[in-house]
Amino acid sequence: MAERTESGQSATLDNLLTEERTFAPSQDFAARANATADTYAEAEADRDAFWAKQAERLHWETGWDQVLDWSNAPFAKWFVGGKLNVAYNCVDRHVEAGHGDQIAIHWVGEPGDTRDITYAELQREVSRAAHGLASLGVGAGDRVAIQLQMVPEAIVAMLACARIGALHSVVFGGFSPSALRTRVDDAEAKVVITSDGQYRRGKAAATKSQVDEALEGAESVEKVLVVRRTGDETGIPPWTDGRDIWWHELMDAQPDSHTPEAFDSEHPLFILYTSGTTGKPKGILHTSGGYLTQAAYTHHVVFDHKPGEDVYWCTADIGWVTGHSYIVYGPLANRATQVVYEGTPNTPHEGRHWEIVQRYGVTLYYTAPTLIRTFMKWGEDIPAKYDLSSLRLLGSVGEPINPEAWMWYREHIGGGNAPIVDTWWQTETGGIMISPLPGVTATKPGSAQRPLPGISAKVVDDQGVEVGRGGGGYLVLDKPWPGMLRGIWGDDQRYKDTYWSRFADQGFYFAGDGAKYDDDGDIWLLGRVDDVMNVSGHRISTTEVESALVSHHNVAEAAVVGASDPTTGQGIVAFVILRGGADDDASGEKAITELRNHVASEIGPIAKPRQIMVVPELPKTRSGKIMRRLLRDIAENREVGDVTTLADTTVMDQISAGLKSGK
Ligand code: WT7
Numbered sequence: 334m335a336e337r338t339e340s341g342q343s344a345t346l347d348n349l350l351t352e353e354r355t356f357a358p359s360q361d362f363a364a365r366a367n368a369t370a371d372t373y374a375e376a377e378a379d380r381d382a383f384w385a386k387q388a389e390r391l392h393w394e395t396g397w398d399q400v401l402d403w404s405n406a407p408f409a410k411w412f413v414g415g416k417l418n419v420a421y422n423c424v425d426r427h428v429e430a431g432h433g434d435q436i437a438i439h440w441v442g443e444p445g446d447t448r449d450i451t452y453a454e455l456q457r458e459v460s461r462a463a464h465g466l467a468s469l470g471v472g473a474g475d476r477v478a479i480q481l482q483m484v485p486e487a488i489v490a491m492l493a494c495a496r497i498g499a500l501h502s503v504v505f506g507g508f509s510p511s512a513l514r515t516r517v518d519d520a521e522a523k524v525v526i527t528s529d530g531q532y533r534r535g536k537a538a539a540t541k542s543q544v545d546e547a548l549e550g551a552e553s554v555e556k557v558l559v560v561r562r563t564g565d566e567t568g569i570p571p572w573t574d575g576r577d578i579w580w581h582e583l584m585d586a587q588p589d590s591h592t593p594e595a596f597d598s599e600h601p602l603f604i605l606y607t608s609g610t611t612g613k614p615k616g617i618l619h620t621s622g623g624y625l626t627q628a629a630y631t632h633h634v635v636f637d638h639k640p641g642e643d644v645y646w647c648t649a650d651i652g653w654v655t656g657h658s659y660i661v662y663g664p665l666a667n668r669a670t671q672v673v674y675e676g677t678p679n680t681p682h683e684g685r686h687w688e689i690v691q692r693y694g695v696t697l698y699y700t701a702p703t704l705i706r707t708f709m710k711w712g713e714d715i716p717a718k719y720d721l722s723s724l725r726l727l728g729s730v731g732e733p734i735n736p737e738a739w740m741w742y743r744e745h746i747g748g749g750n751a752p753i754v755d756t757w758w759q760t761e762t763g764g765i766m767i768s769p770l771p772g773v774t775a776t777k778p779g780s781a782q783r784p785l786p787g788i789s790a791k792v793v794d795d796q797g798v799e800v801g802r803g804g805g806g807y808l809v810l811d812k813p814w815p816g817m818l819r820g821i822w823g824d825d826q827r828y829k830d831t832y833w834s835r836f837a838d839q840g841f842y843f844a845g846d847g848a849k850y851d852d853d854g855d856i857w858l859l860g861r862v863d864d865v866m867n868v869s870g871h872r873i874s875t876t877e878v879e880s881a882l883v884s885h886h887n888v889a890e891a892a893v894v895g896a897s898d899p900t901t902g903q904g905i906v907a908f909v910i911l912r913g914g915a916d917d918d919a920s921g922e923k924a925i926t927e928l929r930n931h932v933a934s935e936i937g938p939i940a941k942p943r944q945i946m947v948v949p950e951l952p953k954t955r956s957g958k959i960m961r962r963l964l965r966d967i968a969e970n971r972e973v974g975d976v977t978t979l980a981d982t983t984v985m986d987q988i989s990a991g992l993k994s995g996k
Pocket of ligand 1: 759
């Protein structure tokens with residue numbers, strides 16, 4: 334194992350909360366790092382020239398005339414006039430450069446089956462899928478919804494869409510039929526791609542019937558492609574003749590070479606839905622040239638990725654943006670060899686990830702704080718059983734990482750030596766925005782630290798004035814960036830209102846996160862400042878869960894808050910007023926279980942409230958706005974704060990009294 338090289342040699346968990354220690358990069362790492370300290374100054378001197386240089390990482394069929402057109406702000410155009418094919422950039426060009434035999438994907442199925450896919454094979458599969466989709470009438474600009482678990486076909490399907498200029502809309506496998514339907518309808522998807530069933534926690538479960546339920550009467554959907562995954566174990570899935578087609582039957586019949594067409598740099602690439610402050614999810618729209626440039630550049634510098642040497646593993650699901658940018662587009666554009674794992678981290682045992690790291694010699698590992706905290710709970714003796722010495726860099730994303738988890742990750746996974754990159758970004762930003770640069774930055778447990786070269790972010794007060802060192806406020810992005818969202822699908826006004834109205838005078842993008850500067854000027858993210866919760870790194874809006882609750886016949890009113898949770902970051906706590914009153918039998922355990930399941934079936938299991946409290950009233954202001962701050966006090970077992978702005982100041986007493994008496 335490598336020598337400990339950090340500056341804080343006597344690091345122990347005890348003195349952590351002083352938050353003063355820094356870990357300088359080792360000289361070995363720095364000597365070979367992709368990033369250098371000069372990169373900041375270079376980007377600062379001429380931002381457009383810097384991004385133009387980054388775009389040269391890609392193959393352009395036609396060069397661009399202008400790096401950035403911001404004349405119609407906040408609608409950006411990057412690399413104006415340029416043309417490229419995104420799938421060609423992620424697959425074919427590596428084969429043409431003689432790397433066809435390099436493994437692109439070490440795929441590991443949950444039951445233990447594996448598949449190694451080379452770039453040449455990936456090229457053939459993507460080509461067949463491009464022909465297959467085209468044969469169904471899918472063309473440039475059409476939308477394809479994909480709800481698949483982590484199987485190779487998910488990645489192939491995304492790349493095939495990109496290849497023919499169709500937009501994919503990937504829907505997380507854990508979302509319910511009604512959540513799938515909302516997204517299919519909003520994007521008017523022509524084709525839906527799914528599977529017969531999936532392996533989850535050691536069991537095969539049929540899933541196709543849920544997709545059928547979702548698509549009943551869905552007008553836009555012409556064809557449903559079904560990937561066979563569980564096969565005999567789940568039997569023949571329900572089938573709609575004329576609509577449903579087996580993926581393998583369609584694709585096996587297609588030619589395995591396909592000529593890619595170059596699309597405009599601003600050609601739409603995908604839509605990905607994310608929760609906002611209202612109940613309706615937002616279809617975040619990303620386009621081609623700028624997005625791929627930022628995904629490739631950030632994957633190169635933040636993960637210090639060396640093609641042909643590293644084995645990279647991002648544990649995200651393709652249903653989230655992390656899977657889009659750091660499993661599919663960034664790594665493949667950079668000719669990575671990566672692990673893609675289908676299952677849960679404790680199937681069949683709690684050492685599954687470390688067994689995979691050891692088996693494939695994973696060098697770069699990127700995961701979420703919630704999983705790190707889960708690993709901590711399972712105990713350090715589990716990773717200790719495996720050889721993790723191949724790991725040379727660790728990443729974190731999705732929520733603020735608490736210093737204890739950061740230190741545990743460093744010690745027990747990174748061997749006390751691998752740099753940790755805490756990466757802040759969002760579905761909307763397309764790629765990483767704030768992160769240490771490995772080999773350059775002296776890292777600090779819990780801080781994402783500085784905007785990357787080429788990116789500009791600030792912490793500002795209510796008035797949009799930047800706060801000083803030691804000060805806190807709102808995180809804004811004050812300059813456009815290549816991977817930025819180009820809008821919300823079908824709703825330009827909502828795009829402007831959500832992101833650009835809060836600091837309209839200054840023209841800042843409002844990220845929705847609170848942040849502070851420390852005395853060195855490093856940024857610390859403090860969590861959402863709006864009605865969006867972060868549960869295990871997943872964004873869920875309070876209103877979305879409230880709407881699901883009130884759609885149940887037994888619920889009169891509901892208010893939902895995110896309460897801090899030691900494992901998931903935040904947990905969902907719901908306060909409900911039941912019809913027929915709290916004394917009713919219907920307010921017992923059974924009713925609460927039914928409500929929790931109801932939310933799971935409306936949105937998905939990830940939105941299931943951790944706790945539901947039945948209350949007689951909800952705290953509201955005179956204008957009728959629910960004061961979630963007060964409910965959060967109860968959910969987190971704190972003294973209830975200032976109640977003077979409530980319409981009825983006795984409400985909190987009523988709630989507390991009811992809860993104490995167990996009603
Ligand atoms: C929200 C974006 C970006 C991919 C995963 C989530 C929170 C994300 C960090 C981090 C503190 C973080 C923010 C952000 N977040 N990364 N390193 N430190 N907070 O994407 O679902 O679009 O959520 O996740 O609150 O706004 P997303």
